[in-house]
Amino acid sequence: MDLWYTEEHSKDVRFSIKVNKQIYTKESKFQRIDILESEEFGKILTLDGLIMVTEKDEFIYHEMITHIPMAVNLNIKKVLVIGGGDGGCVRELTRYKTIEEIHMVEIDEEVVKACKEFIPKTACKLNDERVKIFYQDGLRFVRTKENEYDLIIVDSTDPFGPGEGLFTKEFYGNCYKALTEDGILVNQHESDYYTDYANSMKRAHKRIQEIFPVCQIYQAHIPTYPSGHWLFGFASKKFNPLRDFKEEEWNKLNLQTKYYNTKLHRGAFALPNYVNEMMVINEDE
């Protein structure tokens, strides 16, 4: 059986994976959800045909979106995850005993159901007693919140389809309001390489920069995302991700990670010139 999944990284670039079988497919109210099984990457979750998670490298994305902000403020008690229906982000957060509450707002309950059944590797901690899941639109949810969360993680799809509202200025403004004075906002920030992704990235960065006094970008190597060069946004009301980095304290926690480490934390913020130029980063932030 010669079955191949293909994702278009641009109109002229395709990434294809040999698939053993399709183990789940559903057209939910919001998007098409598929789970594929492959030799090279294990199970793969796609939404509207785009890779969200593979068992082989999901650890890179999920470690980098959680441990970077946690290592800057180890006093984070209450966290909001927007999106993240696969559960990988929540899994990493539950490793911190100091976190008291994790709210996850996922628009599509079907994603959570499918991952709980077929990708327990990421969904394994969604039943942790500190976790409360809201099946709602993240944009609306966050509108009603004020001074409540120490950390908001936007683990969204790309800004096409259901994730679109999570890249707007209104949304970032509401996040600012929903955060405490120690608040940090981390979001998946698309990529710098292919034009459509780079445009989303630049737009998002500009909007966040207009609202948050600290706004930096960091990077990771995620081979199954377009170009493999993936970016995250770190925005906050006061914490600088390098000057306020609690390197020693984080290492004392003795968390075992497969990608993240405290040397890499610093390295992740050292962007190539061509990426810096795209964003005109303010170095004094």
Added chain:
Amino acid sequence: MDLWYTEEHSKDVRFSIKVNKQIYTKESKFQRIDILESEEFGKILTLDGLIMVTEKDEFIYHEMITHIPMAVNLNIKKVLVIGGGDGGCVRELTRYKTIEEIHMVEIDEEVVKACKEFIPKTACKLNDERVKIFYQDGLRFVRTKENEYDLIIVDSTDPFGPGEGLFTKEFYGNCYKALTEDGILVNQHESDYYTDYANSMKRAHKRIQEIFPVCQIYQAHIPTYPSGHWLFGFASKKFNPLRDFKEEEWNKLNLQTKYYNTKLHRGAFALPNYVNEMMVINEDE
């Protein structure tokens, strides 16, 4: 016209690029050489069907293989490039006025001819008066040299086909002998992600480590190479790539680069845990 070039990153993973036209193809004595023209990446050089250079992102590879060692020892006068027939590595080296001689040993004259004709973007400095090209087997060439070069850059193909000898212990031993006491060896070091590449990388690292007192790995994001997470080896007789890094002096040269910068120099050596574990890097080196 729907014409697609496809590279297999593993037996189950394919990367495909829409091609406008094939502008050159030749079966040389050593390998098959092709140059393709594409919308997304500009011109593309492939050897035996594998991407070596694309006009869109060649700067990443060529900057990272040259500026990292140069920024560690700004007194480098004589350089040997092994492979590198596209000329990109030589182009970056010629930007240093302090370099007096560049020897390039390329086994396949046809690669140089083709790049001079069709990819002047990389081949533009092969006629620099400091450059001397030897069309020979790099493995044999380096055997006859002793205490001659301050820097050897191994800009080879993968260790399958003509590049194979450039990943052997004998070769690394001869490089050691060919280097002066200040000598640095930098090589393209494959990738950590897909099994075949990761095995080559681990083997190469072990062999270099047996010969050179300093042996470290650094990384770059190269979207058109398998997984996009590409590694380079930095080996030397005495210089440590971070402790001996001439950050300030390098910045004073005021070279304009598109990827490399001195913050990124440090960041490039901060590898993910899973890569460190593959190589059991000696942190005290």
